[in-house]
Amino acid sequence: MAITLRQLEIFEKVAVCGQVTQASGQLLLTQSAVSMALAELERLAGAPLFERSGRRLLLNDRGRQLLPEAQDVLARVRKIEQFLEDSVGTPVGTLIVGASTTIGNYLLPAMIGEFSRLYPGAKPLLQVGNALQIEQGVESGELDLGLIEGLQHLPSLTATPWRRDELVLIVGKEHPWASLGRATPEMLASATWIMREKGSGTREVFETAMERAGVSYVVALELGHTEAIKKAVEAGLGVGCISRMTVQRELDQGWLFEVASPVDLQRTLLIVTRKNDYRSALLKAFLALLECKLDL
Template structure:
């Protein structure tokens, strides 16, 4: 086998920037370099590797097969470099640091902000970057070391992740006060079949969980609207366009103000765990480790926990 050529980290950073922007000119501007200097470094990298990395003909730059392979490696290498620099910097000053957190819609809008707010009261110098995205996007970014950890609806069944249950997430049926269900103490599963239903988009983990559980009970919902996000579902339900199923954390205020009613479903509990997930064998900076431990402390005090023998589950709380 031939000797593998050494890859210059500076050239790799330039190549990464060019691929991100698909433009030598824009990448040069981002890097505060001239366009000829950027082109020269990419050509030098191609010469060193002995393979073309970019197809330069046509209106847009395109990656060659070698370019795609190098780019995948560059993502991991450069994120590892950033993480190493961040870890060393945070070791110098434990009370300061950066946290890059993620959450799906439910966790990101109704649970994680409470935890972050309480944590920031203790560690005000911590910088927090917060992504609310789909669970699949979060999986990808955690594995790429872009996101430190994320709060998602379980179950996560992937051996590449560390998984820590944080709290219970009770999904509840909601209706407008003018919906005929609002006059009932409970509804049966059969009641749901012929009623208009408003749910999130099909890729939503909440929707997938609800539909799977109801399929197991032999119930198929009559979905009349598919909306992006819990807030949109709540607004449609308020307008009496159908019933919805959302996390109880999402309707704490509305259930108190009675703009929405929560109606129990007979013989059915829709409960899952919210989980804190991260890449296995991940190095946690001091501030990230503090946050990871704080999540569980906060959850025990303020969020719904599984029942223990002789004890009732705690009710969700707004406290922080």
Template sequence: MKLSLRQLQIFCAIAQQGSTTSAAIAVSLSQSATSAALNELESALDTRLFDRVGKGLVLNNNGQALLPQARSMLENALQIENSFLPGHAELKTRLRVGCSTTIGNYVLPLILGELRQSAPHLRVDVDMANSMAIARKVADFEIDMGLIEGPCHLPELSAEPWLVDELLIVAGQRHPLALKSQVTLDDLRTAEWLLREPGSGTREEVEQLLLRHLHDLAETRQIGSSEAIKHVLAQGIGISCLSSRVVRDLLTSQDLIELPHALPGLSRRFFLIRHREKFISSGLERFWQSCTQFASQS
């Protein structure tokens, strides 16, 4: 066999760090040894994996194709090592979990609290980003699984429907629509809407739900987090459609008002996602079960 796991580990480190100098620090080698390992790998594969841009290295098409395969092989090798350690070694390994921001702020802390009681040796590192970015990281084996706010469109991923999330149309108490006893479809259509960025699960779901009934939104403004949106709303600026989990506190304080409208109830599903070829360790299975148990109790 021409390839070694060490070469693949170094390749992944260079892809992440962008240079052999930084990668050498990450893998505890000299810069010359790191460069030599990359040269050996490219020679074994008879292809270049990076484009040389100035002093940096950028993955080319060949490198991008290899990266998820290399990460998968390294993951499987790590699981083999762990399976032969004494005791419950798999539950002592770290999981890398990605989640969208609403889940990360309002749902995941509750699951981690339960895990600390039932599986105290399980460590979970959390990566928060929008749903599209999390799905891409799961597909590339950068993280073990994802918890996202909308359906997943990548064929290499398995997606399991999870929580049902109620969506509310809200505005600040000083907004003109907050004073109306009934908000019409035309009111909603012509209002200034505050929406998440493209790629957000919230943005995708809200647009699908609203446009089904309103057909068009006359004016929209993009803001990069639901937390920021709700605080801008509280200043009387615009209206939005957000998770009830996100706005519960400001509804209680009456800084936000749920607008009375004629639309049917709005809701969406959260999803659990993982790569179809992902090795399911006992630690990952335990975390997945905790997520499904949380849904059954909610």
């Protein structure tokens, strides 16, 4: 039997994603290459490791038993690779950065591009999810560090303040609040709210701020992406609350209107890392770049 590390890496990624399509995108491989590697691994294993359900791949009992063993091997290999990379003295290798949606879509792409120009031997990869997903990824070791826009959930991590941000209330140009420009607590309580899903940093900050202000509310529509919220609000379906950095263009163009309120919607963006964890030259270099972007 000649199982390769690449086959184990592909197996682990497919097991986590549950789909060849998503796994191939994260691994930067073709779907056919991923499928061939899985087929070869299952041939070497002598039996299937997954149950096929449409386009979904679900681990069977043998696959579930293999997964932690494969993850342990891959973690050991990554530590060896990191040690060898660090010994060169120049930040090189792959750094997996996780970011909650607003940060990942609006702030980090330019920074990652700048980091790649500064360190040609480095390969930063960005994974976007909601704040809780990013924290869980950092805690498990799947992510090297994370940037979140909500409240810290996991005390096992170190959370460092990074930047200030502000949420704004937005309505479409035909909404009655557009001409008023502000809303009272009573108006907020009766509004048709269009919000991000539970677990997102924006949703948590909004909920905390409304609770502190003593305002009851009902979320009528949950959408998993900021762009979808903007389009729904622009279409007159309700009132949204999102980061100013994500909606400034629409406000400037007059497609959406900002509404002032008595609710404090300021927030702090956070860098989350594992406590007492070894920091490679690569990780230190990326953290140094983030510190250059501080605005606190």
